[in-house]
Amino acid sequence: QQQVKQSPQSLIVQKGGISIINCAYENTAFDYFPWYQQFPGKGPALLIAIRPDVSEKKEGRFTISFNKSAKQFSLHIMDSQPGDSATYFCAASKQVSSGSARQLTFGSGTQLTVLP
Amino acid sequence: DTAVSQTPKYLVTQMGNDKSIKCEQNLGHDTMYWYKQDSKKFLKIMFSYNNKELIINETVPNRFSPKSPDKAHLNLHINSLELGDSAVYFCASRTTVGGELFFGEGSRLTVL
Numbered sequence: 098q099q100q101v102k103q104s105p106q107s108l109i110v111q112k113g114g115i116s117i118i119n120c121a122y123e124n125t126a127f128d129y130f131p132w133y134q135q136f137p138g139k140g141p142a143l144l145i146a147i148r149p150d151v152s153e154k155k156e157g158r159f160t161i162s163f164n165k166s167a168k169q170f171s172l173h174i175m176d177s178q179p180g181d182s183a184t185y186f187c188a189a190s191k192q193v194s195s196g197s198a199r200q201l202t203f204g205s206g207t208q209l210t211v212l213p
Numbered sequence: 214d215t216a217v218s219q220t221p222k223y224l225v226t227q228m229g230n231d232k233s234i235k236c237e238q239n240l241g242h243d244t245m246y247w248y249k250q251d252s253k254k255f256l257k258i259m260f261s262y263n264n265k266e267l268i269i270n271e272t273v274p275n276r277f278s279p280k281s282p283d284k285a286h287l288n289l290h291i292n293s294l295e296l297g298d299s300a301v302y303f304c305a306s307r308t309t310v311g312g313e314l315f316f317g318e319g320s321r322l323t324v325l
Contacts, residue, residue: 140303140316198244198263203256
């Protein structure tokens, strides 16, 4: 059972265009929603994150939109650049029942290619 | 000044062998993780340790045994390697209360 569903699997965008990646979750215990960016041969790195008490968060060209009632969130990359070409993962975090530590569950990833 | 470092970066071995991957973090974090990334890039959590105590143990074959000698280190030992174990294994760390998860650069394991 995939707790965080991500789409599309791959995305090709022209330079300067808008890239949109969508995610949906089921478990209402999730309370922190980060996006990670992964370049080939590297580990994932935090890009931007949001908590469910806000509907939108923007950092530079990257924006997360969050719809708590629909249990959906999305990443928008404005003015997409070839350097943005990478794999993007949405994720959802919740507290582990056994203690105060937290567990992060990832979506299946989106391979973004931005054409020059 | 590597924050989360894993060794080795590449590992090629035969089926049936036993191998280990080491991980160290210098961020002062008290929670460490092992994730497995398969050929389709799906990231799945395997284990988590908090202050040397196992707190997350997903459905992973018992051929995989994590060991945390101290809160800065989390090693992964794999017995009787199988073809399906071929993947990239990522170590990660964060503080107990949450926030950013820092990943190492991964260890690519290939089982022949």
